[in-house]
Amino acid sequence: MSEDNQKKTPAQGVPLNEDNYTHNIRKFHERKLDRRSFLKTMVGAAGVFAVSTLPWGAIAAKHLAEGSKRVYPERVIGSAADLPVGEALEFAYPGEHDTALLVRLGDGEYKAYHNACTHLKCPVFWDKAEGDLLCPCHHGVFDVRTGRPKAGPPRRPLPEIELAVKQGTIYATGVKRYET
The missing domain is CATH 2.102.10.10 (Rieske [2Fe-2S] iron-sulphur domain)
Known part of the structure; x- marks a missing residue:
C-alpha cells in the first residue's frame, strides 16, 4: 500500500483521507447515545426516582393507618x-x-x-x-x-x-x- 493511500489518524494532525465534508470533525472520543441507550438511561432514572419515594410512601401509609391514634399535645x-x-x-x-x-x-x-x-x-x-x-x-x-x-x-x-x-x-x- 502506498503512502498516499494510507489513512492518517487525527492524533497525527492530518485528517482522514475521506471524501465527505465532515472530515475535520473528530469522532473518536465522542459519546455514543443512540435511542436504546437513551431509553435505558430514562428507565434507570425513573427506577431510581421510584425507589427514592418509597420511604415517604411508607410514612404516609403509616400516618393514614394510625388514624385517630395520633396524639397531640394539650x-x-x-x-x-x-x-x-x-x-x-x-x-x-x-x-x-x-x-x-x-x-x-x-x-x-x-x-x-x-x-x-x-x-x-x-x-x-x-x-x-x-x-x-x-x-x-x-x-x-x-x-x-x-x-x-x-x-x-x-x-x-x-x-x-x-x-x-x-x-x-x-x-x-x-x-x-x-x-x-
Whole structure:
C-alpha cells in the first residue's frame, strides 16, 4: 500500500483521507447515545426516582393507618374571660409554626380551625360582621360552625381543632381527622 493511500489518524494532525465534508470533525472520543441507550438511561432514572419515594410512601401509609391514634399535645390558648363573644384569637397549634384561629360564638361555645385555606394555604380571617371565615386570596368563605366552604374555590373544610374549657381556661387538645 502506498503512502498516499494510507489513512492518517487525527492524533497525527492530518485528517482522514475521506471524501465527505465532515472530515475535520473528530469522532473518536465522542459519546455514543443512540435511542436504546437513551431509553435505558430514562428507565434507570425513573427506577431510581421510584425507589427514592418509597420511604415517604411508607410514612404516609403509616400516618393514614394510625388514624385517630395520633396524639397531640394539650396547649393553653387563653382565658375565656379575655375573649368576648363574637371575637377571635389567633394561636399556634399543634406545632409552633402552625397557626390557628379560635372564635367565641356564644357563652361556652367556641370553634377553632387551622387558619390556612384548603385551596392554596392563604391565611383565613374572622369576619365578625358576616359571621364567616374569609380567605382574601381567592374570595373563599367558610362556615364558622362547621368549617365547610360556602363560596369560592375551596372544596375541603378547614381542619378543626378540638377544644376543652377547664376552669375558665381554653385548651387545644387535638385535631379532628378530615372526613369526607
